[in-house]
Amino acid sequence: MDxxxxxxxxxxxxxxxxxLLVEELKGGRLVLNQPAGHLEADETLRQAAVRETLEETGWEVELTGVVGIYLYTAPSNGVTYQRVCFAARALRHHPQRPLDSGIVAAPWLSRAELAVQPQRWRSELVLRCIDDYLAGPTHGLSVIRD
Structure with missing residues (x-):
């Protein structure tokens, strides 16, 4: 097995x-997720998080910590993802910047607003990461070794 x-x-x-969330088209439906994406070649995890957030939301951010590292197998396709979730502070918004393909909007929602619509989560990691962030503590960025 590969x-x-x-x-x-x-x-x-x-x-x-x-x-800050992203509303994106996935499988023909609009889902909510954190700004997220794949690590690219010759990129650090920190660079990837900052880049994905800017590309998907138009927001420049400063990373402040690591929320957690998650292993998730998507039931829809059986693909396993290792997600490194960062905490960040919003610095500057670029509202005229075009968002990544498939991204419809970048709404700000409270935990309560998000919690009442589980059918719109891209995965259960969406609320789990927020809950882990709120429960704290976040880990220092030095835990990520480039």
Whole structure:
């Protein structure tokens, strides 16, 4: 059996109790996720998180910590993902910047607003990462060794 886990990053960006999310088309439906994506060649995990957040939301961010590292197998296709989830602070928004293909919007939602619509989560990691962030503590960025 050939098994190749995918390395991904995600970013939790909170501002006054609201979280930056992406609304994207996946499998013909609109789903909610953190700004997230795959690690690219010759890129560090930190660079990937900052890049994906900017490309998917138009927000420049500063990483502040590591929320956790997650292993998730998608029931829809059996693909296993290793997600490194970062916490970040929003710095600057570029509203005129075009968002990545498939991204419809970058809404800010409270945990409660997100929790009542589980049918729209891209995966259960969406709420789990926010809950882990809220429960704390986040880990220092030095835990990531480039």
């Amino acid at each position: 098994w190749n886990p995918h390395i991904t990053v995600a970013t939790i960006v909170e501002d006054r109790g609201r979280f």
